[in-house]
Amino acid sequence: MMINPRNALNFSGGPGALAQSVLQQVQEAIQEAPGAGLSILGVSHRSDWFAAVVAEAEANVRMLLGLPADYRILFLQGGATQQFSMVPMSLLSGSTLAADYLHTGYWSGKALPEARREGPVRTVWSGADCGFARLPTDAELDFAADAPYLHYVSNETVEGLQFDRVLGRDDVPRICDMSSDFLSAPGDYERFALIYAHAQKNLGPAGVTVVAVKEALMAGMQRDLPGFLDYRAQADAHSIYNTPPVFAIYVVMLVTRWLRDDIGGLAAMDAINRKKAALLYRALDDSDGFYRGRAARADRSRMNVAFNLPDAATERAFLQQAEAAGFSGLAGHRSVGGVRASLYNGLEIEAAAKLVEFMEGFRLQWR
Incomplete structure (x- = not known):
């Protein structure tokens, strides 16, 4: 039985990705x-x-x-x-x-x-x-x-x-x-x-x-x-x-x-989760304000990276293109909108890296 490759790119806030x-x-x-x-x-x-x-x-x-x-x-x-x-x-x-x-x-x-x-x-x-x-x-x-x-x-x-x-x-x-x-x-x-x-x-x-x-x-x-x-x-x-x-x-x-x-336990899981979060937050911080994190830097979540783009139209385009590229679950919660990438345990570092690559490509294309 084959595993749907889109499961590996599930950034949903819940239900979240499971390990392959x-x-x-x-x-x-x-x-x-x-x-x-x-x-x-x-x-x-x-x-x-x-x-x-x-x-x-x-x-x-x-x-x-x-x-x-x-x-x-x-x-x-x-x-x-x-x-x-x-x-x-x-x-x-x-x-x-x-x-x-x-x-x-x-x-x-x-x-x-x-x-x-x-x-x-x-x-x-x-x-x-x-x-x-x-x-x-x-x-x-x-x-x-x-x-x-x-x-x-x-x-x-x-x-x-x-x-x-x-x-x-x-x-x-x-x-x-x-x-x-x-x-x-x-x-x-x-x-x-x-x-x-x-x-x-x-x-x-x-x-x-x-x-x-x-x-x-x-x-x-x-x-x-x-x-x-x-x-x-x-x-x-x-x-x-x-x-x-x-x-x-x-x-x-x-x-x-x-x-x-x-x-190998929670310390090893934490190291993986920190690497995923670091990739996403670096993409936000290095975007010259194109991607705008919602949370104060000192309180940023390693599980849920919530951010906005310059305006609602740009956010809609981002989400549409991300879906077409195989990424799932990136829409922010209905109460706040925007974008949210959830990096739960089952999501691999490679998935986070692919999302960062997409984000950089979208930023350069949009500007």
Whole structure:
């Protein structure tokens, strides 16, 4: 079976590109998953075979993040959007104390109203006044010592902003939406009480959300939640509380196996991601203002390079010619427009180099 070459030039903000070797294994598994004797689309979620898939995926995520055994790894449904509600339902409902939230872009903004449904929320900092063009400095942040938790987004996919440090106080649980930079680099992940990430950026297809949650945090959660929305019930069932997205979890297992064995871990993945981002940002910085990055240089994302061209007509021409040249997913998010090149783990350095070559050719042609 042949792999569509356009898959290698998928710069979409999500679902993102998958490694070619993973795509090949997925193709084969659709016919017959190794050891299962069936298509992955027909494997029972109650089978021993699938239980082994979940166990390996859990172990791979824990190992890659360097988390100890007191973290549970869950594979849930509902995307990051469900986590916007599930977190405050579990930790904020009934509280008289405000949870701390950062409003650094489009997706962190989506989390705020869901949290306010459950209890008081304090917006520690908002980038609305600067059009979400930068992230806060430490001097601009004043975290509450009595907050039930701190919530922030590590990488804003729409605006192309990424934190390069861990925020907050060590005596307040950190909750982080890492959907678009999960497993892209090493970090101090033990400093977080709960991390969540939907799959369709760095992990696989849409349909599954990975959660890493500390057992001590779960012990203090609300007790009257529906089972499907209770982290403890999901942990007790090893993510098979109901019929889970078997296919999506299987692909997550393949991706984490690829990161572990083929890439060699998160430090090696980070080195690759930095090279891709450096290529794109150099193209922006060396374009004499033709390509205009949206994010402040100090806060630039290695996952999402968001930029504009001189005017809307030029941007339309750029996107049309890029599509004709085989590049996919370069249109900016509908809320801001422009152009966005997403450089998730599955995208190879060669793809980034080809895009830079196209960008230079377009710039010279247009001028």
